[in-house]
Amino acid sequence: MISITFLGAARTVTGSKYLVESNGTRVMVDAGLFQGLKELRERNWQDLPVPASSIEAIVLTHAHLDHCGYLPRLVSQGFRGRVFCTLGTQDLCKIVLPDAGRLQEEDAAFANRHNFSKHKPALPLYTEVDAYRAVSQLQPVGYDRTMPVAAGIELDFINAGHLLGSSYVRMRIDGRTVLFGGDLGRYGRPVLPDPTPVAGAADYLLVESTYGNRIHEQDDNGDRLAAIVRETAQKGGKLIIPAFAIGRVEELVYWLKRLESENRIPVLPVFVDSPMAAAALASYTQRVNELDPELHPEESDDKAPHDAAAPHPPDVRRRQAMQERELCVFCTERFHVIGNAEESKQLTSSKIPSIVISASGMAEGGRVLHHLKAALPDARNTVLFAGYQAVGTRGRRLVDGEKSIKIHGGWVPVAARIERVDSMSAHADANEIMRWLAGFTAPPKQTFIVHGEPTAQDTLGARIQAELGWSHKAPEHRERVEF
Numbered sequence: 001m002i003s004i005t006f007l008g009a010a011r012t013v014t015g016s017k018y019l020v021e022s023n024g025t026r027v028m029v030d031a032g033l034f035q036g037l038k039e040l041r042e043r044n045w046q047d048l049p050v051p052a053s054s055i056e057a058i059v060l061t062h063a064h065l066d067h068c069g070y071l072p073r074l075v076s077q078g079f080r081g082r083v084f085c086t087l088g089t090q091d092l093c094k095i096v097l098p099d100a101g102r103l104q105e106e107d108a109a110f111a112n113r114h115n116f117s118k119h120k121p122a123l124p125l126y127t128e129v130d131a132y133r134a135v136s137q138l139q140p141v142g143y144d145r146t147m148p149v150a151a152g153i154e155l156d157f158i159n160a161g162h163l164l165g166s167s168y169v170r171m172r173i174d175g176r177t178v179l180f181g182g183d184l185g186r187y188g189r190p191v192l193p194d195p196t197p198v199a200g201a202a203d204y205l206l207v208e209s210t211y212g213n214r215i216h217e218q219d220d221n222g223d224r225l226a227a228i229v230r231e232t233a234q235k236g237g238k239l240i241i242p243a244f245a246i247g248r249v250e251e252l253v254y255w256l257k258r259l260e261s262e263n264r265i266p267v268l269p270v271f272v273d274s275p276m277a278a279a280a281l282a283s284y285t286q287r288v289n290e291l292d293p294e295l296h297p298e299e300s301d302d303k304a305p306h307d308a309a310a311p312h313p314p315d316v317r318r319r320q321a322m323q324e325r326e327l328c329v330f331c332t333e334r335f336h337v338i339g340n341a342e343e344s345k346q347l348t349s350s351k352i353p354s355i356v357i358s359a360s361g362m363a364e365g366g367r368v369l370h371h372l373k374a375a376l377p378d379a380r381n382t383v384l385f386a387g388y389q390a391v392g393t394r395g396r397r398l399v400d401g402e403k404s405i406k407i408h409g410g411w412v413p414v415a416a417r418i419e420r421v422d423s424m425s426a427h428a429d430a431n432e433i434m435r436w437l438a439g440f441t442a443p444p445k446q447t448f449i450v451h452g453e454p455t456a457q458d459t460l461g462a463r464i465q466a467e468l469g470w471s472h473k474a475p476e477h478r479e480r481v482e483f
């Protein structure tokens, strides 16, 4: 008998955790943090139904914290097994997990200083040391290679096109196939490849439903971003882009490079001012062959940028561009990664027209706060939000048009233009999920709809029923299913 216990991302989006049990062997797929509302975050502190030390192996679909951010907690509770993931996921986990541990410790210290936690003393969910230990247990596996993970259980990782290293996992357990869909990427987008077609069958399927009731707006081929850059440059202002350090920065820089090479925006200095974003960008560059084929250096020779006003003949410029692309597929003409805090301070005080990409994406912390504090009072500048802005965050307040905003304890007047683009979601929408499901050569015996709010799940379930006729179910939190 096989069972799956849904310990997260059941009737909600975060906390992905699926405990697989077969013949006394326990394997967990994803070890994600609950995020968002307090009621959800409190689940991070609840005990699991089995001791962490009894889990033989963990499998990670990708490196977003709602899929991997609980791993150090399991390690701190005695999990000592291997953590199977792709090479790209290993790279990004090394960046995000120690940082998450550091933030947990800072939050606990802050609560103790200000005495607002009901727990005395407030403790971190895990520490930076726990996170480093977790990272040391990662066991990377290439895509599309079958790997035994525990007695009677083997798997392969298949590229899901959602983030560097992202995968869906085909697991074979005692002759049956369970496909863990992870987070699904999108079709026809830059930077990441399309989700790999299934081209096969599975006995049981778990599919995400974040946008199970939504269709993304049409791609505008970078038009809005180009207009915002041009208009800010004409005013002699700076463009500040708060961005999520992992995943989003790559797409932004890709677009800036492309718009530059198509002469749709002026060549401006582009600064990436976030150590995490810079590290992630380096990982993306190293694994360029796992990205969208358009970015593979050997396949894109005919796409070298051309510029009539360039100081060199076209063939020299073309060769330079090719060399540069091999070094950094993301580098714009005047591309700079900011290193230490001193450089960041200099950039903050500089009035030279430029584009500054910095974290955090919702302006809740990080170096971007210094840039905002300096840029917001000046009407020549623009702040562009490139991702979802949750209620209560500074990013949301700015997008909602507040005329002054509190940063580092002081009020900052907002004179700068505030913009947002919503076209960079990394999750498949309802049509894209259905397109991926259509790749199955036979209906699964049961499809479990996970990783979505109830409305999104129910809408997607109705489509799966109507268009495919598959049997489906959205399990409840902590529900155990046997088959």
Ligand SMILES: [Zn+2]
Residues within 6 Å of the ligand: 062, 064, 067, 162, 163, 183
């Ligand atoms: Zn994700």
